[in-house]
Amino acid sequence: MKLLMHACCAPCSVYCIDTLRKEGIEPTLYWYNPNIHPYKEYVARRDCLIDYTSKIGIKCIVEDEYGLDEFCKNVSNKLESRCVDYCYPIRLRKTFEYAKENGYDAVSTTLLYSIYQKHDFIKLHCEKLSKEFGIDFLYRDFRYGFWEGHDKAKEAGLYMQKYCGCIFSEESRYNNPNPPKPVLPEDFEFLPVKRSIVIKKEKDNKEQYMDLLLEADPSKDMINDYLRDGELFVLTYKEKIACVAVVIKIDDETIELKNIATKEEYRGQGYGKKMLKYLADNYKQKYNKMLVGTSENNIPFYVKQGFDKYEKTIKNYFIDNYDEEIIDGDLHCIDMYYYSKDLKNKEK
Numbered sequence: 001m002k003l004l005m006h007a008c009c010a011p012c013s014v015y016c017i018d019t020l021r022k023e024g025i026e027p028t029l030y031w032y033n034p035n036i037h038p039y040k041e042y043v044a045r046r047d048c049l050i051d052y053t054s055k056i057g058i059k060c061i062v063e064d065e066y067g068l069d070e071f072c073k074n075v076s077n078k079l080e081s082r083c084v085d086y087c088y089p090i091r092l093r094k095t096f097e098y099a100k101e102n103g104y105d106a107v108s109t110t111l112l113y114s115i116y117q118k119h120d121f122i123k124l125h126c127e128k129l130s131k132e133f134g135i136d137f138l139y140r141d142f143r144y145g146f147w148e149g150h151d152k153a154k155e156a157g158l159y160m161q162k163y164c165g166c167i168f169s170e171e172s173r174y175n176n177p178n179p180p181k182p183v184l185p186e187d188f189e190f191l192p193v194k195r196s197i198v199i200k201k202e203k204d205n206k207e208q209y210m211d212l213l214l215e216a217d218p219s220k221d222m223i224n225d226y227l228r229d230g231e232l233f234v235l236t237y238k239e240k241i242a243c244v245a246v247v248i249k250i251d252d253e254t255i256e257l258k259n260i261a262t263k264e265e266y267r268g269q270g271y272g273k274k275m276l277k278y279l280a281d282n283y284k285q286k287y288n289k290m291l292v293g294t295s296e297n298n299i300p301f302y303v304k305q306g307f308d309k310y311e312k313t314i315k316n317y318f319i320d321n322y323d324e325e326i327i328d329g330d331l332h333c334i335d336m337y338y339y340s341k342d343l344k345n346k347e348k
């Protein structure tokens with residue numbers, strides 16, 4: 001099947017593309033969204049889709065039309081019904097036109113993914129266009145994957161928009177005591193759906209994480225020391241433990257990250273970074289600074305995560321405090337280097 005899928009943005013495309021690929025369908029994406037304003041928002045969403053599709057090897061056709069004037073002229077007299085009278089119809093019609101002119105067998109749209117869109121109208125309208133153009137409409141209720149797609153888009157670092165697209169939806173998002181409610185399939189569970197990544201503070205039975213903590217610090221005695229008074233955080237991915245961290249209080253302004261360990265199978269996938277960001281967000285209300293002591297090998301990683309202020313070096317720390325030699329990659333660890341992150345600096 002040669003499928004042209006209208007794409008409103010990259011985050012909404014993630015689940016739709018994954019679902020279709022699982023069915024053996026390779027869609028071509030079609031960007032035509034003159035409803036997105038202001039211009040910087042339009043560019044951010046367009047470019048994110050171009051980058052994402054190029055990364056995952058999907059063809060993306062871009063109809064680059066910002067269209068603010070035309071859009072406002074057409075909706076200003078009927079703001080309440082702008083979505084169904086103008087916004088969906090022009091985008092979907094243009095997609096069917098392109099499909100017809102370029103030999104596609106079927107059309108679909110990522111608008112069927114968002115629980116905030118008028119799903120039933122979009123389905124019905126596409127069915128009408130399908131008859132008019134003589135091209136199949138491929139319908140899927142992509143809303144069932146709303147949270148899965150959302151989490152995957154966040155994990156991929158995609159630009160996540162905060163409102164539908166037009167400037168009126170922007171106002172409705174930020175200046176409206178009664179924002180529009182999502183429209184869900186009948187059996188769609190809105191809240192109980194499990195999020196992929198969860199980070200929680202663990203108060204009880206902290207020793208159960210000892211094996212993983214030992215991967216970052218081979219001294220059980222030292223771990224027990226800081227685990228007693230420290231706060232332990234556990235990151236799970238799809239309910240499986242991926243990363244743990246322990247933080248202790250140094251004084252009223254300062255905390256110290258004593259241990260952060262990611263399970264081998266989850267390394268290199270950004271879980272450590274997510275944990276560090278979570279810790280910084282969690283502690284910044286109360287503390288000014290987070291310290292970390294590290295061997296030489298890990299300094300670049302921590303500096304990149306905002307621990308960019310050198311504090312001190314403790315000479316021979318690893319020799320004086322551990323019974324056995326500590327080897328990290330090719331490095332025989334000897335000195336401990338302390339760096340800090342300014343928790344109040346919003347740039348970091």
Ligand code: SF4
Nearest residue numbers: 083087164165166169
């Ligand atoms: S709210 Fe969304 S669908 Fe409706 S007119 Fe604005 S951009 Fe289009």
